Amino acid sequence: MLSTKNLSPRQIAAINAASISILVAIANFIFIGSWWVALLTLIILYTVAYFLILFFLQQFIYRRIKLIYKFIYQTKASKKEEVYYKYIIPHKSIDEVSEDVEKWAAQKSDEIEILKKNEAYRKEFLQNLAHEFKTPIFAVQGYVDTLLNGAMENPDVRKRFLENTARNVERLVHLMNDLDEISKLERGEQILYKQNFVIQDLIKELYESLSIKLTEKHIRTSIKKGCEAPVTVFADKEKVRQVLINLIDNARKYGKIEGNIVASVYKTEGDRVLVEISDDGIGIEKEHLPRIFERFYRTDKGRSRDKGGAGLGLAICKHIIEAHGQAMHVRSTPDVGTTIGFTLEKKKDL
Template identity: 70%
Template sequence: MFSTKNLSPRQLAAFTAVILSVPIAIGIFLFTFDWRVGIGSLALVFAGSYGLIIFTLEKFIYRKIKLIYKLIYQTKATKKEEVYFKYILPQKSIDEVREDVEAWGERRNKEIEMLQKNEAYRKEFLQNLAHEIKTPIFAIQGYVDTLLGGAMEEEVIRKKFLENTAKNVDRLVNLVNDLDEISRLESGEQLLYKQNFIIQDLIREIYDSLSIKIQEKNIKTTIKKGCEAPITVFADKEKIKQVLINLVGNATKYGKPGGTIVASVYKTDEKHVLVEIGDDGIGIEEEHLNRIFERFYRTDAARSRDKGGTGLGLAICKHIIEAHGQSIHVRSAPGVGTTIGFSLEAKRDNA
């Protein structure tokens, strides 16, 4: 069945002109019985109708549509856009124009939603940052005021307060360093020095470097059975070391005493390697999993502030892995444990 739904303005004008001119021409022919007059009237009425309809569409409808398009682009039209407005747009049907506007509206709605989410995230980030900075500053202020208020004379109290002050200064320094690290990673200023190295050797090195904290909780560290065979990756070794220190450190903090930390390494294909660090600790509620890589985000139970740290470790891990062009993920269940994994590029022969 014939439909005018997707006709361009010129096609619509021609179709309408035919509908007008044919009955008129037939009427004139029946009145005069002269086929030349009938054909002439058909041509004349068709041309007049077509020209009038096109003029109306161009003057009163598509001029408004062009204005809408220019408002959508919100800029002075470039030469390319002017060509589009002059030659391509008039060939579009009203339905195609409507689809363009609807698509633009949908894009704008998504942009607005993203801006709203970013604004909410910015506010939350600033609140968390203020809290993280105020906590050690107020602690330092309290210790200093107490010492200046007379506690300086008591050696035991003086030493204890100075030690606590030093700890809070270290916390501030770590916070500033972590923020600086994230800023450089986000801006792309942090260059990566990639090389081939065996990932299992680096994992064992991290286990050794954190052995004192791990032994304090009597946690056993292993590489999963079947994953011991050396696998070479191509990455920035120092940056991946930083990632593994964060992940093993977290697994130690939130792992259960007497539990286990297991590292797994898999070659997923010829170009990628998957590394996972898992614990059997307290785990994370499902509603928090999508946000644990955000700066300063902590869950009420699994990532509470009394565990220490700046709250930026996982955010830094995410930025480092993404700077490598790879991805990081988490699996967790309360009471079962948490596994965080990330992908790396496999060995390069020409590196």
């Protein structure tokens, strides 16, 4: 049995022309009684009806579907596209056109979802940015107003307020520098000065330089057993230093008293080295993990703000590592600890 689901315009024209010509031929045979007249009528009428129906059907489909495809692609048709609309589209079944429209609708739906997420991210980013600037600016304004309203006469108050003002101005300067650095990294304007260096030596150096802060919480630092053998990487040493300082300092901030910070270095397959910094601190909830590298994102806004910083550190780290053509990752379990790692290129023969 002939399926009417995916009929082409030619098939529709043939079926309709056959139906009309057969009925007229039968009528001629009944009333005239001549089979050759009926056969001649059948052939002539079928031919004429077929081409007439096909012509008008193609014109109808061409005009309607052309508008649909122009709406889908939202472009002015070139001569090649006009040929496609005129000769290819009319041969498509309605189901094929419907499938094209459904694909377009699904694509647009995905684009709308992405736009909604980007809009939500933009609003959240602007709110966080406004908050980060508002806090030190209001503090500076309060200190200056108090000084201008008579507090300058008291030397102790004047000194304390000016020191607090200087700290808040310094916070604003750091915030602006961090945002400027992220912008340059995103635009690819930060030049990387790559060199070969032993990554374990840099980690030990940073453990030493941060030792005063680490001893405040009696945190022990180490390189994981089996990872002590020197591994040379090819990267911008100062940029990697910046990344490691941020990761070690975060491990200190959110690590427990008398806890541990452990660095691991692994040679992976190919030309990469994996570097990880682990702590046994408070950890991060699963729902926060995909977003911790976003600008200003905090897993616990109040607690994180008390720890200091503007929430830009991990975002800068991510951009630095991506500028090297590498990637960052995070693993964490609440009350167990967090591991943040990144890859670097292996030693290169210069």
